[in-house]
Amino acid sequence: DAKTTQPTSMDCAEGRAANLPCNHSTISGNEYVYWYRQIHSQGPQYIIHGLKNNETNEMASLIITEDRKSSTLILPHATLRDTAVYYCIVRAGGTSYGKLTFGQGTILTVHP
């Protein structure tokens, strides 16, 4: 699976959009970009994933660059409860081996 690079930490004001970047310059054509988050000591929570098109769901939007070497997770109206560690994971989808490799992630702090 391709390696990802994320900023160690970011801050965001409550109610504003949080834009979390992820670099995955070695991504392969069959690899998806997944985003998970982990609120302190809780189980990781799936947010969104995509291959090459931008994706949106009730939680967030995922913007993938045309060359697929980077992506941005957007939380459109961050709340205090969005404070968490956000993980960007790149891996082939639907493969027989389901291991997720969680890196260090980005600590997002949403403040009032």
Next chain:
Amino acid sequence: DADVTQTPRNRITKTGKRIMLECSQTKGHDRMYWYRQDPGLGLRLIYYSFDVKDINKGEISDGYSVSRQAQAKFSLSLESAIPNQTALYFCATSDLVDTQYFGPGTRLTVL
């Protein structure tokens, strides 16, 4: 995620004791996983199962065993607990697209 439950949520035990952690899911997924999380080390895969008759070792299976009793149940056992198995343990399930859904975790302390 309430669809994946883990019991117990917290457990303190002594070295040498046998411990079983249980996981149940109502998502109807075939794939289930056990991870452990240690401070600063992220999640590491212990065992995974793609159906009732399938059990596979992950990256840190030594000292652990698992049982897949049914599609919805996947148990993790520590036959003889040791202090360095003190960690936060997570169960997860996934569909064929491989989106994984995690349980709330079990905090295990081995004295």
